[in-house]
Structure formats: structure tokens, C-alpha cells
Amino acid sequence: TAAKDSLYRFPLIKVRGIPLMCHIADNWDSIWAFCPDPSDILIATYPKAGTTWVQEIVDLLLHNGDAEVARRAPTLERNPFLEMYSPPPIPSGLSLLKRMEPPRVIKTHLAFQLVPEGFWEKKCKAIYVARNAKDNLVSYYHFDQMNQTQPEPGPWEGYIHKFMNGELSWGSWYDHVKEYWKEREKRNILYLFYEDMKEDPRREVERIMRYLDLSLNDDVISRIVELTSFNTMKDNPMANYSCIPKVVFDQSISPFMRKGVVGDWTNYFSPEQNELFDEDYKQQMEDVNIPFRTNI
Numbered sequence: 001t002a003a004k005d006s007l008y009r010f011p012l013i014k015v016r017g018i019p020l021m022c023h024i025a026d027n028w029d030s031i032w033a034f035c036p037d038p039s040d041i042l043i044a045t046y047p048k049a050g051t052t053w054v055q056e057i058v059d060l061l062l063h064n065g066d067a068e069v070a071r072r073a074p075t076l077e078r079n080p081f082l083e084m085y086s087p088p089p090i091p092s093g094l095s096l097l098k099r100m101e102p103p104r105v106i107k108t109h110l111a112f113q114l115v116p117e118g119f120w121e122k123k124c125k126a127i128y129v130a131r132n133a134k135d136n137l138v139s140y141y142h143f144d145q146m147n148q149t150q151p152e153p154g155p156w157e158g159y160i161h162k163f164m165n166g167e168l169s170w171g172s173w174y175d176h177v178k179e180y181w182k183e184r185e186k187r188n189i190l191y192l193f194y195e196d197m198k199e200d201p202r203r204e205v206e207r208i209m210r211y212l213d214l215s216l217n218d219d220v221i222s223r224i225v226e227l228t229s230f231n232t233m234k235d236n237p238m239a240n241y242s243c244i245p246k247v248v249f250d251q252s253i254s255p256f257m258r259k260g261v262v263g264d265w266t267n268y269f270s271p272e273q274n275e276l277f278d279e280d281y282k283q284q285m286e287d288v289n290i291p292f293r294t295n296i
């Protein structure tokens with residue numbers, strides 16, 4: 001269709017019940033068939049949970065805090081985005097992976113059950129980042145306005161319902177955070193929270209370091225914390241997605257590095273919306289007890 005051929009506002013197509021950008025759905029078989037190396041590291045998130053932040057931390061940890069090395073290329077070239085398929089010239093995740101030698105740090109937004117099984121068979125390290133639903137939703141709302149490859153977000157009121165109904169790209173936030181949570185012990189997944197990272201970034205950087213079996217000295221850790229602060233990353237052209245042309249990411253609408261805080265949701269939810277959201281949340285999350293915080 002015309003919509004599919006254009007670079008803009010791709011429709012979503014469900015893959016095993018989960019709505020994905022049509023180009024991902026069209027290439028699903030090759031994505032599902034991807035087989036990682038045991039040394040590869042997976043970074044998995046629901047969109048807008050803090051993916052780029054953790055990617056930068058992991059890259060610096062793997063390179064002993066060397067800022068120059070971390071600036072060798074934009075985030076999307078340093079860490080292939082496993083399922084991403086956009087029309088040329090944007091390279092697909094799989095084509096980047098083919099060109100890179102393991103160990104690779106691979107980004108995905110796929111729901112747990114859509115992650116190629118090789119990651120678990122090969123016992124790859126996997127880091128999951130979760131962010132409280134309300135801030136995650138607000139961040140996604142702004143992102144969908146500026147990212148011209150995503151469906152139109154429409155008005156705020158309706159967007160909340162799309163989020164609650166799991167109709168956004170990559171599906172239900174609720175199922176996403178729950179599935180990885182349930183699998184985290186069996187699969188040895190490091191499950192992190194955005195709010196913990198804001199509260200005490202050094203503690204979380206050290207947690208990631210230990211998970212990766214690394215041991216860096218205190219000065220290097222301090223440097224990594226500084227290099228991965230919101231303000232530093234916002235000004236870093238290799239981390240702030242300014243490499244993506246305006247026709248795809250229109251950062252004049254909303255910058256990729258937007259606010260980077262916990263609790264921005266209070267500026268968007270009306271008291272009625274908040275009540276409705278909380279009621280629905282209780283039901284959708286009743287089978288788990290994941291310690292999310294909506295303020296710190």
C-alpha cells in the first residue's frame with residue numbers, strides 16, 4: 001500500500017498477537033531465525049523505558065570508561081536494533097549484525113516471547129530496563145509525535161486508552177514488564193528500574209558492571225556516571241539521536257532527550273484519568289508484585 005511504501009507513519013501488523021511496525025512484521029521470519037553468539041549481550045526494554053541510557057552505560061563499561069571510544073559512532077550503529085527494519089537508507093538491525101563481530105550489544109523492544117530463542121539457549125547476558133507505566137506512557141506519547149515512522153499518537157486522552165489496551169507499537173506495557181519479570185531468574189536477566197537509576201546512578205552502574213563480570217576502578221565508575229548523566233547525553237551527538245534526519249525524528253517537535261525525570265506524568269494526567277488508570281492498572285498487574293515507583 002502507499003502508506004507502507006512511504007517513510008512515514010507505518011501501520012502496525014500483529015505478530016503472534018503483538019502489534020509491530022509493518023516492516024518488522026514483513027521480515028519476521030528472518031528476525032525470529034536470528035542466532036546470537038553466546039558472548040552477545042541483549043538490552044531489552046519497552047520503548048521509552050531508558051534503553052539509550054543503559055546502552056551508553058554498557059558501552060562505556062565495556063570500554064573502561066573511554067569517552068572517545070564511546071563516541072566512535074551513533075548509538076544505533078554501536079548497538080544493532082535487532083528487529084528494526086526501515087526502508088533504505090536506514091540499515092536493518094540484522095544487516096548491521098551480519099557486519100559486526102561478537103561480542104555485540106544488541107537492543108530490542110520485543111516482548112519476551114518474541115525474542116529469538118537462541119538468546120536463552122546460548123545463555124546470553126540480558127539486561128531489562130523497566131520504567132513506571134505513567135512516565136513511560138508520557139515519554140512514548142511525546143516520542144510518537146516526533147518519530148514519523150510510528151503511528152500518529154492522536155490526542156492525549158485517546159492515547160492513554162491505546163496504552164492501556166496494548167495497542168501501541170510493541171504491544172502491551174503490562175505484558176512486557178510482566179513477562180520479563182517472570183522469566184528473570186530462570187534466564188538470569190538483570191532486571192533494572194529507571195527510577196532506581198535516577199535515584200542512585202552509581203549504584204546501578206556498579207550493579208550492571210558486576211552482572212557483566214567486570215571490575216573497574218572507582219575513578220572510572222565516577223567518569224561513567226558523569227558521561228551518562230542526562231545533561232551530558234543530551235549534548236552528545238553520538239547519544240542523542242541527532243544523526244537521524246528530521247524527516248524521521250523531528251526533534252523540533254520533541255527532543256529525543258526530552259526531560260529525563262521521574263514523575264513528569266503528574267503534568268499530564270488529570271485526576272479523573274489518574275483514577276481510571278490506577279483502577280485498570282490494579283487489574284492488569286494483579287498477578288505480579290513488581291516494585292514500580294511513580295515518584296522518588
Ligand code: A3P
Nearest residue numbers: 048049050051052053139229230257258259260
Ligand atoms: P523522557 O521522554 O521522559 O525524557 P529510550 O532510550 O528507551 O527511548 O528512552 C528515552 C527516555 O529516557 C526519555 O525520557 C529520555 O529523556 C530518557 N533518558 C535518556 N537518557 C537519559 C539519561 N542519561 N538520564 C535520564 N533519562 C534519560
